[in-house]
Amino acid sequence: MKRILTILLLTLTSLQASASFSFLKQEPQVLPVDQAYTFDFAQQDNQLQLSWKMAGKDYYLYQEKFELAIDGEAVVGEIRYPQPENHFDDWFGDQPVYFDQVTLTVPILESSKDATITVTYQGCLDGILCYPPTRETIYLSEVAANDGVLPDAPAQTGPQTQQDGLASMLASDSLVLPLLTLFGLGILLAFTPCVFPMYPILTSIIGGQGNKLSTGKAFALSMTYVQGMALTYTLLGLVVASAGMKYQAALQSPAVLIGLAVLFVVLSLSMFGVYNLQLPSSLQNRLNNAQNQQKGGSFVGVFVMGLISGLVASPCTTAPLTGVLLYVAQSGDLVLGGAALYALSMGMGLPLLLLGTSGGKLLPRAGAWMETIKHVFGFLMIAVALMMLDRLYAGLVLDLLWALWGITLAGYLLLANKRTQFNWLKVSRTVVLGLALLGSVSYGMQAVMNRDAVNPAHDLAFVHIKTLADLEREVAKANAEGKAVMLDLYADWCVACKEFEHKTFPQPNVRERTDTMVMLQADVTRNDAEDIELLEAFDVLGLPTLLFFSADGEELSQLRVTGFMAAQPFANHLDQVLKL
Incomplete structure (x- = not known):
């Protein structure tokens, strides 16, 4: 009876509240x-x-x-x-x-x-x-x-990584702060190596528009490019978080990277005047009328180029990106995850937008320099192609190609400078370009002379593994010695992986700690079936990823590192690993 009276009282109270000023009170939404x-x-x-x-x-x-x-x-x-x-x-x-x-x-x-x-x-x-x-x-x-005894969950004692903190922040009730934070982190990511190739792509687009480029059109073209890049980056992130790391790795496969490199070389040829990149005249005239006398297909082409350029940055796995991917993978909230990835992408695109918009003012409007700048943009697009190939064929061949690229660019600019009026600026340019030419020659000679030298960054005590069985064997062997284990998941196309090898692992404060551990490395560049099995076994969302195992053989999942970490923070992180 008391329960019935309570329910009736609650019903009457809710009816009264809805009858008086209900528009001032927002009730919680009742969901399935x-x-x-x-x-x-x-x-x-x-x-x-x-x-x-x-x-x-x-x-x-x-x-x-x-x-x-x-x-x-x-x-x-x-x-x-x-x-x-x-x-x-x-x-x-x-x-x-x-x-x-x-x-x-x-x-x-x-x-x-x-x-x-x-x-x-x-x-x-x-x-x-x-x-x-x-x-x-x-x-x-x-x-x-088995005896059913489970290890004490270490998640309560370990520190929260940056990516886990960002995932938790996205799960909070307020959305404004997380999205603004990711936008700000995106601005910082705009100055990382993975985003750098987008600068010459965008400047070549702006520079190839001709002499009558207004600031308004420069802004519109830049925004179109950035939107294409943001769309690719957002959708790719959602695919990786929802379907697994193998799709991101597939986009960095040799076939895709070589295809992109060829595409940028072909596009660079239009900058050198080999051909004119434009639509058929009939379709061009239609687009002219539809786009207020804009150059036919320019916005469509720029948007498509932005879509393609989003693939350039896709291998960059950072703590902000991984935090969003973790949130999407754990919650399944594609809408909020997509908004977060878009905010991160737009932060990355802000410097690009500013560069492209200013390009309308800073680029020469007429004369021989306009043609020279157009050719320079062609060289920059070739540089992007070399960056694509550098993920696959790092070594002597790429070093020589870079040296040849530098020699050709410096030589071309010296010839262009020779045709200018003699003054102190011409002399200064000659000196700078002469030094650049000598530097390129020296770089190529040094690459040939050091082709057999051992890179000290790779001279680390890594035990290389391939399969899950290899990992289990090495972890068991380390446990028998009472040692913790670090597994470095590496790929040649992963820029931040190479930063770890060159900037973090060799440092004395890091080596002091890793010398007490067993260091394993799995090269997943080929992305074959065994690589995919290893990545999926640990739900890896991107590279670089470092996994840690305690002396008892348990993975310390709360101490997993995704994205680059500098030497001192990484040393501090290892201290936490060695305590468990």
Whole structure:
């Protein structure tokens, strides 16, 4: 009777509130149960994790309503619960509940591969309604008989990495701060090696528009290019987060990189006057009328070039990018993840936008210098092609190509400078270009002389592995010696991987710590079936990724590093690894 009176009282109260000034009060949105509580699970060996993420701050789940039912040959232990909150509601009184998110850990004592677990849960929208009990079914992986003892979860003791912090920030109620933060981090990423090739691409587009380029059109072309780049970067990030790392790696395969290099060489030929890149005249005239007498197809072509250029930056895995990918992979929220990736992309595109817009003012409008600058942009596009190939064929051949590129560019500029009026500027240019020519020649000679020299950055105590079986064998061997393990997932197309090798790993403060560990490296450049199996086994979202294993053989997932880290921060990070 008391329960009925309570329900009636709540109903009358809600009716009264809705009848008076209801437009001043925003009630929480009532969602279907599968949207109110996003369910996920993961099994690793004899440990099953069941996770729920609530859709808002007013949704919660009851600790005492979780139940497990087994179908098939399987035995499980007691559920391991995190610390709940005590909450009073009008339905069940004082109850231990979970807000925001919760992860339960279930020991699997034994399981056949066709066994299933059905988990039942129940929750409420505070002060509005309670959902009926809901069930989810999980298919278990095969587990041999064991004692069911699980290691203490180290996530409570380890520090939060930058990418994990960004993923948590995206999961917060406020969206303005995360998006502004990612926009600002994108501006910083605009000055990294992966974004650098976009500058000559954009300047060549602006420079190839002719003599009558207004500031307004320069801005419009630059914005079109940046939007194309942002779209590719955003969609690619969502694909990687949703479908796995192998798609990102596939885009950096030799066929794709060589194809892009050839494309940029072909485009550079138009800068040298070999051909004129334009649409057929009939279609060009139609576009002229549709685009207010703009040059036919220019905006469409610039947008397509922006789409292609987004692939140039795709191998750059940084903490901000990985934080967004982690959030998308864990939550499945493609809308917020896409908005975050777009904010990051637009931050990366802001300097490009400023450069392209100013190009309308800074580029000469007429005369021989305009033709010279157009040819220089052709050289810059060839440089982009060499950067593509550098991910595949780093070594003597690429060094000689770079030297030849420098010699040709310096020689061309010296000839162009020779035709200018004699003054102190001409003398200064001659000196600078002469030094550049000598430097290019010296670079090529040094590459030939040092072709057999050993790169000290690669002279590290890495044990090279290929498969999951190799990893398990080396980790077991290290455990027998009581040593922790670091696994470096490396690829030739990964710029930040090479930064780790040249700038971080060789430093004394880092070597002092890695000398006490077993250092493994897996080269996944080929992206073959064994590489994909290794990457997917650890849900790797991008490279570089460094995995750490304790002296007991457990992966310290909370200490995983994704993206470049300088020597001192990395040394501090290793201290945390060695403590566990």
